[in-house]
Amino acid sequence: MIKSSQRSEELDDIIDRMPMNFGRWVALSVIIFTALFLLFGWIIKYPDMVTGQIKINALNPTIRLVANNTGNLLLLSQKAQEEVKKGEYIAVIQNSASIEDMQRIANLIDKINFDNIPLTTLRDTFPDEISLGEINPQYYAFLSALKAQCDYHRQNVYEKQKENISTGIEWKKKIIQEAENSQKAAKDRMEVAHKWLERYISLDQKEIATYEYETDQMKNNYLSTVQDVQNINREIALTRMQITEAYHQLGQLEIEQKEKERNLDVDLLSTYQNLKANITAWEQKYVFKAPLDGKVEFLKFIADGQFVQAGDAIFGIIPKENHVYGQVLLPTKGAGKVKPKSKVVVKLENYPYMEYGYIEGYVSSISLVTQTQKTAESTIETYLINVELPNGLKTNYEENLDFKYELGGTADIIVKDRRLIERLFDNLRYQTK
Structure with missing residues (x-):
């Protein structure tokens, strides 16, 4: 008991004599460490990410040109990745047509443009002698229709006929006008003759020895003027009938002209x-x-004159200007955090990001329904997310x-930059609940 008391007294003595400066330094260190921990926990942000698999594609994919016939190949573009314009010939399978003539036609x-180019000018642009192989009949049918159209407009037969008839109508109208003037004079003469005839008839025939002779003369004069009026009326009626017939001919010519022009137009357009x-x-x-502007890519080793089989893919056309974007298959777990405009960090498998770096983008759209993806281990539900790469x-x-189509890699979608201390309290909140 005595020994135990002695040890307690010694221990108390040691505690009483503990250096106060050391205690203060320890307390200060703990305070500083806690403050720094809180400070850095507030300053340091750790991104909350959702990761998925990404494929890099382009809006306009590479177009493969497949041989539709069997034969020897005539190369017009001799180098791979040579630039071509839309509609440009890259190669031709040998046939009976002249390539130069075919391209020209x-x-x-x-x-x-039939509306803006005169037909005569259009006719002069098409040659009479040309080699188009199996489509020569179609070309010469079109050329014949074009010539017929040009000849019709050059000769202008219907317009000349209508002009002659219209001129005849004008002359007949003048004839009628002159005949009507003559008709008026003849009617005046007829009235005078009729007046003299009535006067002679009213006289006493016993007082005039030559009564019958003179009366007959007056009758003859009167009848002659009547006949003149009738002749003039007949001439006017006949001329008017001729004018009516001329107008009818004009109408018929108009119908025939329209039908002729319609047939020529149909023939020209159908042959065209x-x-x-x-x-x-x-x-x-x-x-x-080439279906569009771009670069030619040879899909196999080929040479001029090489034999190709129908169905073989020979060339690829890489679009000159293209919009590159990413497509992410994102598992449903955590997908609800992803929002449009969320930042995306893309790391491609072909280009290790430690050496080449990563590509930045953002979420442009998120599918509203899931898609089922089968893997070696299981089947998962995924959302399709489009990623813009500015x-x-x-x-x-x-x-x-x-750029290569179907470039694969991983996409880290940053849904939120969270502070380190927030993550700590999230864990504490989860544990307390």
């Missing part, structure tokens, strides 16, 4: 459309033609990556 047909359709069919059968394939290391 195809360009002329595409530029035809037939030629255009046959040129398109010929191009589809024999020609590898800087294209330029990374944070200022590297411009080469």
